[in-house]
Amino acid sequence: MTNEDEGLRLDSLTVRLGTRRLFAIDRHVAGGETLSVMGPSGSGKSTLFALIAGFLDPAFTAGGNVRLNGRDLTGLPPERRRVGLLFQDALLYPHMSVGGNLLFALPPRLRGRRQRLEAAEAMLAKVGLAGYLGRDPATLSGGQAARVALARTLLAEPEALLLDEPFSRLDADLRSTVRDLVFAMVADRGISAVLVTHDRDDAAAAGGPVIDLAESPE
């Protein structure tokens, strides 16, 4: 892999909805870096994520290319893209324990129940929740659920991470703790991250470039 191939490349991406052009974006997000995307409701932020993750609604027409660490993602199904997502809500499966939620996310290539449990446990410890494997998600605080969701996403070993306002439901204290944890993990693992946010503080904490989709060039 050459330097050119490293990270997430959004090469001349354009998305149209009928005759309306939603946005155009041409950006490179290096491993360990977070690109913050701002823009009013309806400007296409979630659509950009759907395009990168591989579930763009056929109502849209996309142009350009998405490349991740040298791989062209065009045409790959979502599960083969190595793109992780984190949303506003933790979206944990309520009928499974915390451990069940995590094991579910582990790549099948990691074999053996014991090894899989150890991987889940080690990741929980990294997000400050050692010993939480057996917990019912319903008993978690908002900040704890957010950290389990982060652990679950990271266990799938994503090369890119798409963050769709993942901190917006957390109150101020927790918000900066969870935020710092996410960006530390991104930097530590060399993940290329894209953050959608309405909050300038979030974008500043991400530490990378900031773009406004509504101002994308013609």
Ligand code: ADP
């Ligand atoms: P944002 O996340 O920035 O609020 P979206 O990406 O959700 O914006 O939506 C961008 C535009 O596309 C909006 O005008 C929205 O109404 C429209 N849109 C979203 N999803 C669909 C769809 N499945 N079919 C048609 N139009 C859609």
Ligand code: MG
């Ligand atoms: Mg949206």
